[in-house]
Amino acid sequence: MRQRGQAVHVLDIGTGTGLLSMMAAKLGADTVYACEAFKPMAECASKIIAENGFADKIKLVPKRSTDLTVGQGKDLPRRANILVTEVFDTELIGEGAIGTFTHAHKQLLEEDCIVIPSYANLYVQVVTSDLVRRWNRVEDIVVNDSRVTAPDEISSCGGAPSLHDLQLDQLPMDTFTVLTEPKRVFRFDFTGKTSLPFENTSILDCTMKNSGSVDAVFMWWDLEMDPDSEIILSCAPRWAHPTPDNMQWRDHWMQAIYYPYSQLTVAKGDSVKVISKHDEYSLWFDVAMDTVKDNCPEEHPICRCGAHISYGRARMGMLNDPDRNKLYMEILRKVFIYLLDVSTQPVTSL
Numbered sequence: 001m002r003q004r005g006q007a008v009h010v011l012d013i014g015t016g017t018g019l020l021s022m023m024a025a026k027l028g029a030d031t032v033y034a035c036e037a038f039k040p041m042a043e044c045a046s047k048i049i050a051e052n053g054f055a056d057k058i059k060l061v062p063k064r065s066t067d068l069t070v071g072q073g074k075d076l077p078r079r080a081n082i083l084v085t086e087v088f089d090t091e092l093i094g095e096g097a098i099g100t101f102t103h104a105h106k107q108l109l110e111e112d113c114i115v116i117p118s119y120a121n122l123y124v125q126v127v128t129s130d131l132v133r134r135w136n137r138v139e140d141i142v143v144n145d146s147r148v149t150a151p152d153e154i155s156s157c158g159g160a161p162s163l164h165d166l167q168l169d170q171l172p173m174d175t176f177t178v179l180t181e182p183k184r185v186f187r188f189d190f191t192g193k194t195s196l197p198f199e200n201t202s203i204l205d206c207t208m209k210n211s212g213s214v215d216a217v218f219m220w221w222d223l224e225m226d227p228d229s230e231i232i233l234s235c236a237p238r239w240a241h242p243t244p245d246n247m248q249w250r251d252h253w254m255q256a257i258y259y260p261y262s263q264l265t266v267a268k269g270d271s272v273k274v275i276s277k278h279d280e281y282s283l284w285f286d287v288a289m290d291t292v293k294d295n296c297p298e299e300h301p302i303c304r305c306g307a308h309i310s311y312g313r314a315r316m317g318m319l320n321d322p323d324r325n326k327l328y329m330e331i332l333r334k335v336f337i338y339l340l341d342v343s344t345q346p347v348t349s350l
């Protein structure tokens with residue numbers, strides 16, 4: 001903005017601690033306006049900004065950005081020409097980023113503004129994994145020659161709608177086999193040059209690198225922080241990271257696992273459609289053979305059977321663990337034998 005000979009008017013949406021506003025002020029912005037929707041957080045920001053000596057430089061408005069007014073005597077005296085904002089979660093759009101950026105461009109920003117971050121890319125990688133599948137899909141319990149089969153509505157249920165976030169780098173590499181390369185499925189343009197869709201679908205034809213059941217879709221995203229895309233903030237796991245030897249530890253943005261709606265087994269070399277969809281706040285994924293019409297739901301699938309609502313993913317994994325079930329049955333058998341033994345004793349001998 002300085003190079004363009006313009007005054008620098010910064011807006012920080014979702015200021016949280018006030019950190020980004022304070023950085024903008026320190027770097028010499030002419031004006032800095034910060035807004036925060038969550039009142040207790042706004043109170044924290046107000047104290048932090050004052051204690052750091054920026055109270056006269058940063059104007060804090062304890063409001064959601066979509067409620068801000070612009071004009072003389074209003075929340076912002078003029079539209080800003082730099083937006084700096086961090087309104088992302090592990091799912092990228094779960095905090096409402098699409099609506100927040102869209103509204104900001106319509107109401108709060110100048111047309112030739114600079115937006116930090118400028119773009120986001122969302123990546124997926126399809127895998128086969130007994131361990132991961134068992135965190136979601138209810139499987140038969142097999143002990144010796146007996147098999148207990150879950151009712152159809154449970155075994156075919158798509159699972160919990162909530163995000164399954166975790167640190168993929170902590171998943172041992174020998175517990176899953178990749179079926180595809182990492183693929184970019186969505187690109188979000190926050191610069192305002194093109195409109196951000198509130199709903200979108202991507203269908204990619206992917207050649208399977210290995211054979212197996214299609215059990216899960218790993219997802220992560222990166223941000224292109226500047227308009228020239230020189231500074232990349234990547235949330236990729238180590239094996240897909242652009243700088244694997246220089247990664248930041250992050251516990252608020254992890255990676256996520258999604259479970260495909262369809263149950264598909266593929267052979268190496270098969271061509272498979274990877275279907276990705278998002279609405280304003282969430283993502284869901286499915287797979288289909290090339291020749292088959294996909295049956296990916298138009299709306300975010302929800303658990304119909306109730307089991308995925310009753311049990312968390314870790315608990316589901318325990319219930320599906322064949323070794324654990326075998327051990328459990330052996331212990332139960334011993335207890336029953338003991339009880340039977342005891343119950344056949346005359347009361348006087350006990």
Ligand SMILES: C[S@@+](CC[C@H](N)C(=O)[O-])C[C@H]1O[C@@H](n2cnc3c(N)ncnc32)[C@H](O)[C@@H]1O
Nearest residue numbers: 014015016017019036037038064065086087100
């Ligand atoms: C992840 S935090 C941002 C952290 C912040 N940048 C910092 O340095 O501390 C996101 C914050 O944005 C707020 N937020 C999300 N969307 C918002 C919006 N549209 N308007 C105002 N605040 C918003 C949330 O309440 C939350 O405090």
